[in-house]
Amino acid sequence: MRILHTSDWHLGQHFxxxxxxxxxxxxxQWLKVTVNEHRIxxxxxxGDVFDTGTPPSYARTLYNQFIVSLQQTCCRQLVIxxxxxxxxxxxxxxxxxxxxxxxxxVGGVSETPDDEVVLLKNASDxxxxxxxxxxxxxxxxxxxxxxGDSESDKQLALQNAIASHYQTVFSKAAEHNxxxxxxxxxxxxxxxxxxxxxxxYIGTLHAFPASGFPPADYIxxxxxxxxxxxxxxxxxxxxxxxxxxxxxxxxxxxQVVMVSFSDSPKPEITEIPVPVFRPLLSIKGSLEAIxxxxxxxxxxxDLVPWLEIxxxxxxxxxxxxxxxxxxxxxxxxxxxxxxxxxxTRSASLVREARETLEELDVSDVFKKRLEDEPLEDDxxxxxxxxxxxxxxxxxxxxxxxLNDDTNDGKPVSEEEVAQ
Numbered sequence: 496m497r498i499l500h501t502s503d504w505h506l507g508q509h510f511x512x513x514x515x516x517x518x519x520x521x522x523x524q525w526l527k528v529t530v531n532e533h534r535i536x537x538x539x540x541x542g543d544v545f546d547t548g549t550p551p552s553y554a555r556t557l558y559n560q561f562i563v564s565l566q567q568t569c570c571r572q573l574v575i576x577x578x579x580x581x582x583x584x585x586x587x588x589x590x591x592x593x594x595x596x597x598x599x600x601v602g603g604v605s606e607t608p609d610d611e612v613v614l615l616k617n618a619s620d621x622x623x624x625x626x627x628x629x630x631x632x633x634x635x636x637x638x639x640x641x642x643g644d645s646e647s648d649k650q651l652a653l654q655n656a657i658a659s660h661y662q663t664v665f666s667k668a669a670e671h672n673x674x675x676x677x678x679x680x681x682x683x684x685x686x687x688x689x690x691x692x693x694x695x696y697i698g699t700l701h702a703f704p705a706s707g708f709p710p711a712d713y714i715x716x717x718x719x720x721x722x723x724x725x726x727x728x729x730x731x732x733x734x735x736x737x738x739x740x741x742x743x744x745x746x747x748x749x750q751v752v753m754v755s756f757s758d759s760p761k762p763e764i765t766e767i768p769v770p771v772f773r774p775l776l777s778i779k780g781s782l783e784a785i786x787x788x789x790x791x792x793x794x795x796x797d798l799v800p801w802l803e804i805x806x807x808x809x810x811x812x813x814x815x816x817x818x819x820x821x822x823x824x825x826x827x828x829x830x831x832x833x834x835x836x837x838x839t840r841s842a843s844l845v846r847e848a849r850e851t852l853e854e855l856d857v858s859d860v861f862k863k864r865l866e867d868e869p870l871e872d873d874x875x876x877x878x879x880x881x882x883x884x885x886x887x888x889x890x891x892x893x894x895x896x897l898n899d900d901t902n903d904g905k906p907v908s909e910e911e912v913a914q
Contacts, residue, residue: 496536496537496615496617496623496624496674496755496756496757497533497534497535497536497537497753497754497755497756498535498536498537498538498539498615498624498676498713498715498753498754498755498756499529499530499533499535499538499539499567499570499751499752499753499754499767500539500541500713500715500732500751500752501526501538501539501540501541501734501737501751501752501755501814502540502541502542502543502578502680502715502717502718502733502734502735502736502753503520503541503542503543503578503717503718503719503720503734503735503736503737503740504517504540504543504544504545504736504737505524505543505545505546505559505580505736505740506544506545506546506550506554506558507545507547507551507553507554507652508546508740508829510740510831511545511831511832512831513831514553515738515800516553516554516557516737517772517773517798518772518773518798519554519738520557521772521797521798521881522737522738522769522772522785523557523561525769525770525772526561526737526751527561527564527565527568529751529767530565530568530569530570531568531569533753533767534569534776535568535569535570535753536569536570536571536572536573536615536616536617536618536623537570537572537573537574537615537616537624537626538565538570538573538574539570539573539574539576539626539676539678539715540573540574540575540576540717541576541578541678541679541680541715541716541717541734542576542577542578542579542580542581542630542631542678542680542717542718543578543579543580543581543680543717543718544558544575544577544578544581544586544638545558545580545581545582545585546580547580548580548581548582548585549582549585550585550777555805559589562593562596562598563596565596566596566597569618571597571616571618571620572597572598572599572613572615572616573596573597573598573599574598574599574601574613574615574626574628574678575598575599575600575601576601576628576629576630576631576678576680576717577601577603577630577631577680577681578630578631578717578718578841579631579680579718581602581631582602583602583603583648585602585603586600586602587600587602587603589684590602597766599613599628601613601628601629601630602629602630602632603630603633603636604629604632604636604660604783605631608660608663608664608667609667611627611628611629611630611664611705612625612626612627612628612664612667613625613628614626614670614671614672614673615676622671622673623674623756624673624674624675624676624756625668625669625671625673625674625675625676626675626676626677626678627632627661627664627665627668627675627676627677627678627709627711628669628678629660629661629664629677629678629679629740630678631680631681631718632657632660632681632708634653635661636660637653637657637659638652638653638656642819647802654703654707657681657703657707658707659802661677661679661708661709662709663678663708664709665677665709665710665711674712674713674756674762675709675711675712676711676712676713676714676715676754677709677711677713677714677715678714678715678716678717679703679708679714679715679716679717680716680717680718681702681703681716681718682701682702682703682718682719683702683703683704683705683716683725683726683731684702684703684704684705684726685725685726697870705726705728705731706726707869708731712730712732712756712762712909713730713731713762713764714730714731714732715732715734715754716731716732716733716734716753717733717734719733720734720735720736720739720740720741720744721733721735721737721744721747722734722747722748722749722750722766723735724734729764730761730762730764732752732764733751733826734751734752735747735749735750736749737749737751737769738769738772738773739775741779742775742776742803742832742880743777744775744811745774745775745776745777748768748769749768750766750767750769751766751767751769751772752764752765752766753765753767771796772796772797772798773796773798773799773800773803774792774793774796774801774885775800775801775803776792776800776802776803777802777803778802778803778804778805779804779805779807779836780805780806780807781806781807781808782806782808782815782818785804785819785822786807786822789802789822789823789826789828792826792828794826794827794828799827799828799829799833800827800828800829801829801830801831801834802823802828802829802830802831803830803831804819804830804832804834805833805834805835805836806833806834806835806836807836808835808836814908815833815835816833819833834836851872861879861882863906865878865879
């Protein structure tokens with residue numbers, strides 16, 4: 496039995512004014528080929544299929560076309576669980592129809608634990624693995640709020656409630672006397688975040704400890720975009736996003752994870768590298784150093800490389816845009832962001848020199864507002880957790896209420912959520 500674990504596709508991502516459609520299309524074509532090459536029996540997508548709860552029409556088309564075309568491969572089953580970026584209603588709206596295409600969709604936590612147990616079949620059409628298809632868990636899914644509890648009490652209660660939900664689903668899965676795989680979409684303790692990962696707070700809980708997971712044979716996680724194991728446990732891991740979703744992810748190779756079950760008590764885990772479909776490069780230095788680095792950029796890829804330029808200079812330059820644009824004028828390159836970094840003793844001046852208003856989202860603005868107040872660290876952390884909880888609730892309520900007709904097929908941005 497061979498399972499392929501992937502997550503965080505973020506179909507429909509709007510990246511600095513650019514669509515990722517071409518990259519996602521290339522990845523999905525590569526994924527179908529990879530499924531056949533490695534004789535994959537089941538494919539698991541561990542959340543954040545879409546970048547927003549109201550994905551643009553082309554993202555929905557890519558999603559539907561992939562599911563249909565997967566029927567022409569050796570893959571017998573596709574399991575999709577919801578992430579924090581996904582709308583439960585958007586994923587579930589086609590659940591019954593997709594079931595006829597060997598696809599199981601678990602958009603949100605179910606009131607019946609059995610609904611989150613999926614039996615995965617091998618090439619002989621026999622059940623070979625019991626899957627705990629646990630999606631992104633919201634506080635209201637597993638816990639009733641109680642007045643009078645301290646912040647630490649609330650965190651502990653929620654952590655225990657999530658662990659209890661996992662254990663309940665795991666117990667149902669274990670009844671089948673098969674190897675057990677579990678999914679999850681959350682931040683784990685000591686998980687490595689990247690620039691494109693929006694910090695999620697499940698209520699007041701920022702990170703879930705690895706000890707809270709059930710003793711499954713493999714745990715397929717989503718949410719963090721950098722592929723990584725959890726607490727040094729090889730069988731608990733994030734597959735990461737298949738394409739870099741921010742410039743700081745480019746240094747990490749992308750992958751999907753193949754999990755093979757045979758007669759061995761432990762699964763064999765194989766990392767399969769994902770090709771780079773469009774290079775994203777972050778170039779820093781003086782104008783002279785930047786020019787030399789630009790000349791060394793490979794242009795062999797099918798898609799034009801995207802660049803982020805950070806100009807470091809002790810001298811005041813009234814215009815850094817023009818000289819950089821001149822450097823790439825005759826090259827098959829596209830510069831998406833140019834910013835200035837000045838060496839100065841003032842941290843606030845460095846921050847302002849590096850940032851432009853269009854780069855800030857509502858979370859950045861809130862953070863900067865807190866920095867202007869003489870608050871203790873504990874107070875800052877408490878306010879930040881409360882803000883993220885409110886923002887997450889608003890985001891998902893708005894996503895569930897809107898559809899392509901009311902929003903002309905455009906994704907809801909965090910700025911629109913804030914409004």
